[in-house]
Amino acid sequence: MAGRPGDDRAGSTLRGVPAFDRSRHLFGAVTAATTLVLIFVGGLVTSTGSGLSVPDWPLSYGMLMPPMVGGVFYEHSHRIVASLVGALTLALALWTARAEPRPGVRRLAWAALAAVVAQGVLGGLTVIFLLPTAVSVAHACLAQTFFCLVIALAYATSREWRDARAPDVDQTGLRGAALTATLIVYGQLLVGAVMRHIGAGLAIPDFPLASGRVLPPVATTPVLVHFAHRIGALLVLLAVACFLARARRAGDPRFTRLGAALLGLVGFQIALGAATVLTGKAVTPTTLHVATGAAILGGCWLSTLRAFRLRRPAPAALAVPVARPVTQS
Amino acid sequence: MSMRTTLAVLALVGLPFAGCGGPKEETPPPGPAATSAAGPAGGAPAGATTGSASISGKISFEGTAPAPEKIKTSADPKCQAMHPQGLERQTIDAGGGGLKDVFVYVKSGLSGTYPAPTEPVLLDQKGCMYQPHIITVQAGQPLKIRNSDDTLHNIHPRPTANPEFNIGQPRQGMESTKTFDKQEIMIPVGCDVHPWMRSYIAVVGHPFFSVSKDDGTYEIKGLPAGDYEIEAWHEKLKTQTQKVTVKDGEKAKADFSYKS
Numbered sequence: 001m002a003g004r005p006g007d008d009r010a011g012s013t014l015r016g017v018p019a020f021d022r023s024r025h026l027f028g029a030v031t032a033a034t035t036l037v038l039i040f041v042g043g044l045v046t047s048t049g050s051g052l053s054v055p056d057w058p059l060s061y062g063m064l065m066p067p068m069v070g071g072v073f074y075e076h077s078h079r080i081v082a083s084l085v086g087a088l089t090l091a092l093a094l095w096t097a098r099a100e101p102r103p104g105v106r107r108l109a110w111a112a113l114a115a116v117v118a119q120g121v122l123g124g125l126t127v128i129f130l131l132p133t134a135v136s137v138a139h140a141c142l143a144q145t146f147f148c149l150v151i152a153l154a155y156a157t158s159r160e161w162r163d164a165r166a167p168d169v170d171q172t173g174l175r176g177a178a179l180t181a182t183l184i185v186y187g188q189l190l191v192g193a194v195m196r197h198i199g200a201g202l203a204i205p206d207f208p209l210a211s212g213r214v215l216p217p218v219a220t221t222p223v224l225v226h227f228a229h230r231i232g233a234l235l236v237l238l239a240v241a242c243f244l245a246r247a248r249r250a251g252d253p254r255f256t257r258l259g260a261a262l263l264g265l266v267g268f269q270i271a272l273g274a275a276t277v278l279t280g281k282a283v284t285p286t287t288l289h290v291a292t293g294a295a296i297l298g299g300c301w302l303s304t305l306r307a308f309r310l311r312r313p314a315p316a317a318l319a320v321p322v323a324r325p326v327t328q329s
Numbered sequence: 330m331s332m333r334t335t336l337a338v339l340a341l342v343g344l345p346f347a348g349c350g351g352p353k354e355e356t357p358p359p360g361p362a363a364t365s366a367a368g369p370a371g372g373a374p375a376g377a378t379t380g381s382a383s384i385s386g387k388i389s390f391e392g393t394a395p396a397p398e399k400i401k402t403s404a405d406p407k408c409q410a411m412h413p414q415g416l417e418r419q420t421i422d423a424g425g426g427g428l429k430d431v432f433v434y435v436k437s438g439l440s441g442t443y444p445a446p447t448e449p450v451l452l453d454q455k456g457c458m459y460q461p462h463i464i465t466v467q468a469g470q471p472l473k474i475r476n477s478d479d480t481l482h483n484i485h486p487r488p489t490a491n492p493e494f495n496i497g498q499p500r501q502g503m504e505s506t507k508t509f510d511k512q513e514i515m516i517p518v519g520c521d522v523h524p525w526m527r528s529y530i531a532v533v534g535h536p537f538f539s540v541s542k543d544d545g546t547y548e549i550k551g552l553p554a555g556d557y558e559i560e561a562w563h564e565k566l567k568t569q570t571q572k573v574t575v576k577d578g579e580k581a582k583a584d585f586s587y588k589s
């Protein structure tokens with residue numbers, strides 16, 4: 001079979017199929033899981049307003065280990081967990097560089113390493129420049145982008161990836177649906193991060209209505225950003241529901257399970273968003289909302305990777321009649 | 330991959346997390362304690378346009394002050410130990426017969442030049458609280474910030490007209506000196522380690538200001554004769570202004586009254 005762009009199985013088949021590297025795959029998965037924990041811990045820093053409780057960087061009060069009191073506890077814990085993720089990523093990159101035959105995957109590992117370094121530097125810049133909105137937003141978004149890179153590394157080393165020999169035709173449009181959902185969730189993250197860092201989280205104080213109406217009565221920047229995030233939530237819900245519907249139609253449990261889990265997470269996320277507003281940004285729901293947002297992004301991204309790995313594009317002429325069976329509407 | 334590349338990558342990755350630079354401490358050599366006297370900056374320096382008039386008065390408060398706010402200090406055991414009976418904050422403090430911690434200053438009517446005193450004003454961190462609560466400096470006058478506590482604090486003022494900064498004082502006895510060059514009323518200052526630590530810094534372009542005492546009285550001395558607008562500022566009850574005319578040697582009265 002001719003290799004698709006970015007697919008070097010053709011090359012590796014000549015050298016023999018690379019053995020499934022179980023430990024490296026697990027290591028990647030553990031790094032991804034630790035990153036999700038780190039995103040929660042980072043969210044705690046913002047939610048508790050502790051971002052500036054340690055005024056210096058890279059050291060903390062000139063020490064490696066300051067007394068963990070007050071806000072220092074959150075900020076310095078975040079730095080420690082971030083260092084751990086940095087170390088895991090470094091190890092993963094070096095391991096991949098040694099053991100990985102596919103140049104694309106090696107590049108991916110280096111990209112993850114570059115991202116984690118950039119993320120650390122951005123974190124330091126937020127501290128030194130006293131949380132400028134742009135840097136805080138970039139730090140929030142790069143965190144989740146990095147999470148996606150690590151997920152891709154873990155997936156590229158999975159058994160499923162290795163065993164996917166002859167992808168089926170994507171008759172129900174899984175690839176498009178998963179990719180669309182991922183992009184919409186990323187957009188939602190961006191709007192969420194802007195809202196959080198311009199302090200617009202309570203710009204609309206009620207839920208589900210907006211100041212007692214369907215459309216908010218005033219249109220200041222904070223209100224608009226906040227409202228955009230609520231519209232975004234609807235789009236996310238639609239996109240994930242659409243992905244699940246297509247997965248059902250395709251009848252492939254690898255997609256239906258993930259899609260159902262994602263839909264559940266989105267429901268939970270909307271409830272957390274409502275709780276964030278109605279509790280006046282209580283630390284627990286707000287921080288869970290940040291982390292669940294990351295989990296949804298990661299899940300949509302994994303669905304996209306799977307869809308592109310396990311399905312090949314339907315020939316344009318065939319796609320229309322096959323994707324819409326008469327019995328299904 | 331060669332050993333050298335490995336080491337280079339290690340160094341690159343370690344940099345943002347661990348790093349090697351020490352903190353920027355601004356600890357001048359220990360010297361005599363600075364004055365913490367609030368009020369007309371003791372003795373205006375040569376060249377200042379002063380006079381012999383004064384404005385004084387009392388700030389009264391009518392209504393019921395909210396119950397003092399209980400502060401949870403458990404996040405820092407050292408702070409908790411310094412307040413075994415618990416810590417309370419009273420933002421509207423009228424217990425002494427008048428309203429305390431009202432900042433009163435000449436808002437307009439002055440025309441002279443007022444070079445900044447070189448003697449610093451002290452902002453002390455003691456018992457995980459700021460002392461005094463309302464800190465007053467003249468624009469350009471040094472502000473000495475001291476940590477008298479056996480715990481760490483960060484000092485993070487949030488000005489809008491002056492540059493913002495955030496510095497740490499991890500050890501007892503540390504001091505840093507900062508100046509604000511532009512008049513700004515008020516600059517909230519806080520500690521992000523101990524969120525209850527919140528005070529205000531008034532930076533004034535001249536020496537005619539005062540902070541009301543426990544009994545609500547204040548006095549602005551050394552004024553040249555003139556027509557002035559004076560303003561009273563309270564962190565919760567906001568501002569009030571009055572017009573006052575003083576002649577040389579005169580002691581004018583200007584009382585303010587806040588209601589809740």
Ligand code: HEM
Nearest residue numbers: 039042043045046051082085119120123124126136140143
């Ligand atoms: C692998 C590296 C890192 C990741 C994945 C990460 C992730 C995060 C996340 C998800 C947040 C929450 C953003 C939000 O709630 O909007 C955050 C906040 C923060 N992080 Fe990091 N972080 C990393 C490294 C660092 C480092 C090394 C520092 C060093 C000082 C740092 C400092 C901060 C600060 C100060 C905040 C609070 C920002 C604010 O309140 O605006 N981070 N981080």
Ligand code: HEM
Nearest residue numbers: 140188189192193196201233236269270273274276290293
């Ligand atoms: C289902 C889709 C949703 C997703 C994927 C999502 C995602 C996010 C993310 C990732 C953030 C934080 C960004 C950062 O790291 O700084 C955020 C913030 C926020 N979200 Fe959502 N969100 C969703 C729905 C909602 C809903 C329905 C509400 C309800 C009004 C809501 C309210 C908020 C608020 C108030 C914040 C800011 C919290 C703060 O100011 O600290 N979200 N969202």
Ligand SMILES: [Cu+2]
Nearest residue numbers: 482520522523
């Ligand atoms: Cu403090």
